[in-house]
Amino acid sequence: MVNAHDISANPIVGAATARRRPHVTAYLNTDVNGAARVWTQLEGNPDVSFHQSRAWVKAWAGGTGTSISIITLEQDGQTVAVLPLEIIRIGGLKLARFAGTAFSNANTGLVGEHPLRDEKITPGELAAALRQAGLAADVVLFDKMPPEAAERAPFNALPRVLHQNPSFQLPLFPDFDEVLAQINRKRRKKKFRLSERRLEAIGGYRHITADDDDQSLRLLETFLKQKPARLAAQGLPNVFADAGVRAFLARLAMTRSGDRKAALELHGIELAGGAHEGTIIAVAGLTRKDQHVTCQFGSIDETVAADASVGELLFYRMIEQAAKGGDQVFDFGVGDQLYKRSWCPVRTDLVDCYLPLSLRGRIAAPLFAAGITAKRVVKTSPALGSAAAWLRGQLVRRTSSSAKSYEQHD
Missing domain, CATH: 3.40.630.30 (Gcn5-related N-acetyltransferase (GNAT))
Structure with missing residues (x-):
């Protein structure tokens, strides 16, 4: 008979009884109607943002002509998440991000209730699964995430920074x-x-x-x-x-x-x-x-x-x-403005999680994070914020003036 002391002392028996990490697999679908059944099912979770709904993503794809990469992520055959992504180019870098996030106010991904929901997926495991699925990006940026959403798999082990803007809510x-x-x-x-x-x-x-x-x-x-x-x-x-x-x-x-x-x-x-x-x-x-x-x-x-x-x-x-x-909640969305502060007793600091997939991405990811942090510093400093607003105004006025001069000449 083998007692507990014998098991811990025997590396072979101990290895056999240790809990095996779930295997992570990702599947890529480029049809906006793909993964419809599981997408609709996960969308019913109250924790899922409207900005990952089929209505939002289909309207974004249809209106802008953006190609969508729908990632279905599984651990040991159980669906962990559905991630509707778009890929944009910034210089020579391919950045994957939530579809339509340029106009969204909060992102959660589509994460359901399941036993593995809070199981950490390491950045290496997630990156390997996404590369194997064929996601053609250098970096994935999961931006504007409420903190509680960022603490669930597959995001909870990823490097992160605070988003440059908070969001504001009024309980009803x-x-x-x-x-x-x-x-x-x-x-x-x-x-x-x-x-x-x-x-x-x-x-x-x-x-x-x-x-x-x-x-x-x-x-x-x-x-x-x-x-x-x-x-x-x-x-x-x-x-x-x-x-x-x-x-x-x-x-x-x-x-x-x-x-x-x-x-x-x-x-x-x-x-x-x-x-x-x-x-x-x-x-x-x-x-x-x-x-x-x-x-x-x-x-x-x-x-x-x-x-x-x-x-x-x-x-x-x-x-x-x-x-x-x-x-129950009236959400004024992302951006720190006086009228939002006047209406809202609740402020939420959002999180940006990121994941490099390539060598180029590993070089660029820290620069992305530093850029987001720098924007936050500017936006939270009255002096720097005023200077940035003045410069932005000058650029907008000059661009507008140049456009009018061109139209008159033309």
């Missing part, structure tokens, strides 16, 4: 007064009443929500006209100028679930009387998943009722509607 409750109590209820209600009075003085307003494709596209088109002026005033480039990005948003707005709810829900403030009857002076786009509402974008028309704080008014109405409808 069925009693809207309880929601407002988190953020100075008296002041918020006073500001809301003042906005309403100023709009009533010019004929009143309606809070509208698009309930068909025509209304969705009308509100989206208004946003795409309003936003460039606001971005230019802030010295920022128009990230919505590309035709592919516009087509992506239109596809998302016209993607509807079985209950006819749009994947991208468009809201607006429309003037209800007077000289500007029917004019839309504020627009916002929301996505919704498992009682988590995310504001994807917003815009205002500052040429009408500029003193009415119509952007704040629209947020008030949308948040009130979401709270009364049973939603």
